[in-house]
Amino acid sequence: MNSSLTPKSLFRRFISILANLKLAIALLLAIAVISITGTVIEQAETLTFYQQNYPESPALYGFLTWKVIVAWGFNHVYSTWWYLSLLILFGSSLTACTFTRQLPALKAARKWKYYQKPKQFEKLALSAELERGSIKSLVDLLKQKKYKVWQQDNALYARKGIIGRIGPIVVHLGMLIVLVGGMWGIFTGFFAQEMIASGNTFKIQNIIESGPFSSPQIPDDWSVKVNRFWIDYTNNGDIDQFYSDLSVIDDGGAELKRETIYVNHPLRYDGVTLYQTNWSIAAVRVQLNNSPVFQIPVAKLDTLNAGNIWGTWIPTKPDMSSGVSMLIKDLQGTALIYNQQGELTSAIRISQSVEIDGIKIKLLDIIGSTGLQIKADPGVPIVYTGFALLMIGVVMSYFSHSQVWALEQNNSFYFGAKTNRAQVSFEREMLGVIEDLSARESTNIAEPSTSLV
Known part of the structure; x- marks a missing residue:
């Protein structure tokens, strides 16, 4: 047994693997693919829905059937154990990367030292040796460019853009908060x-x-009352928009909130959101001669995908031995009447009547039903907070972390600088600083000897 494989070393190796960038990218891609799958495959539908839309023969793409969807949980992807495991693993990878890479990088960026030897400047991306130079003049030039400057005797250190080192940490924090919010909502x-x-x-x-x-x-x-449901139609008879006038009422019947909702305009109350998503026809109100008003339920008919039609049967005799069929296709107020032989006898609108077998049938109203999708997700504010941090962190990450060193020694002036991004613009800025510094010292100084490493 290898004595070097101690629990501590195994833990460090595990953390090193977990913090691997390739692993984090692979996990992120897997989460993205599965999330896309959850938007393509309808979620939280009935078993009958999946059996009808994803039959075993022919299977979609040769393998995707309702059995596969149900067995693997693709009908509720975002709450499956394996999807949650991916989220937890990705969050653990981000956390490990933050503590093993980003925080040490920030700590290293905050630590600095003066360069006291000319050789130290050779390793910098931009270095120059001037025949003459002045720390005092360089301080003024760097402060004009918003650098924070430290000076000790004949040495100088300056930097700006430390926020760029904090940015990746904020990005990781934002992503972790988004993950926590998503899981909390689930x-x-x-x-x-x-x-x-x-x-x-x-x-x-x-x-x-x-x-x-x-x-x-x-x-x-509290409960919800549907005060009214209606549909606006275009001139061509197509649905333009459907609306629900809803009231939130307490157990005593008092109205707590009222709002008319439509697609993309929900009602929100007490952390619950009610969306307008569907509609149907519930019943018709009819009167036979001078009888009381009857509210007769209707049922949606199977038209083999030829359109939406609702139908009901209205008796015309007390013993229900005869009657008529009424078919309705929308809420525009028109109903078709068929006799017992299946023949179309008439079409009537609301408030109109028709006489069949000596019975006057009057259509008083067509009652619509509103289809509501109701959600509560306490994790949404957390997700929004994480997303805001994520965007802030991305912006912060675009700031370049730039550092400058200088040393006066043996009648020579050594200058060096480096940055972590925007190298070309940074070199132009530093070369401008060198030129301004040379011009300040003397107009007769020879051109500085510069070396770009």
């Missing part, structure tokens, strides 16, 4: 769907997906 949030007819009140119950700690987020002390 564990504490929920996703629900409701189809509610106009005039009805509901509590959020149809939970499609929820985290293990989501119970406090699911409201039990």
Whole structure:
């Protein structure tokens, strides 16, 4: 057994592997690919939906079937154990990289020393030896260019852009906060769907997906009332937009908030967001002769993808031995009436009536249903905070960390500088400093001997 493989050395080796840049990039690409998969494959749908849209024969792309989707959790990608494991591993890699590379780099950048020997200048990206020079003149020139300057006897050190060294750390911190916010949302949030007819009140119950700690987020002390649902149509009869007038009410019936929602304009209350996503037809209100008003439910018919049609059967005799079929395709107020032989007898609009078998059938209203997608994600503010830090860190990273050294010794003046980015513009700046320094000393000084290493 190799005695060098101590627990401490194994831990260091593990951290070294975890902090590897190639591993972090591979994990990030894997997370990106899986996230894209989660947007391509519909999430949190019913088993029937996946069986209909991803059949075993023919399989999509030759392998993607509903069984594969369900078995591997592609119907709820973002809460699978393997996706969460990737997030945790990527976060661990970022943390290891921050502590083993970025923080030491910042610490090294904050530590500096004066150069006391001419040979020390030879290793710098830009170095020059002048016949004459003045530390005092150089201090003035560097301060004009926003450098922070330290001076000791015949030596000088200056720098600017230390923020550029802090930037990558802020980027890593922002990414970690984004990951934490995303995972917090997965564990504490929920996703629900409701189809509610106009005039009805509901509590959020149809939970499609929820985290293990989501119970406090699911409201039990308030409900939502659908005051009205309607659709605006274009001149061609196509749907332009659909709207839901919603009220949040407490258990005593008092209205807490009211808002009309439509696509991309949700209602937000108490950390819960209600989106307008779908619609349907719930019922028709009809009157037979002078009878009371009947509200008869309708059902969506299977048209083999030929369009949306809802239908119901209206009895015309008390014993229900005969009646008519009513078909509706939208909320524009028109219904088609078919007799028992399946023949189209008439088309009526709201407030109109038709007489069949001596019975006057009057269409009073077509009641629509609003399809609501309801979400609660407590991790969103955390994600936004992390994203803001990420953007700030990216901007900070663009600042160049530039350093300058100078030494007066033996009637010679040594000058050297380096930076971590924007090398060309930095060299132009430093050569300008050298020229200004030479001009300040004497107009008769010979051209400085410079060497770019």
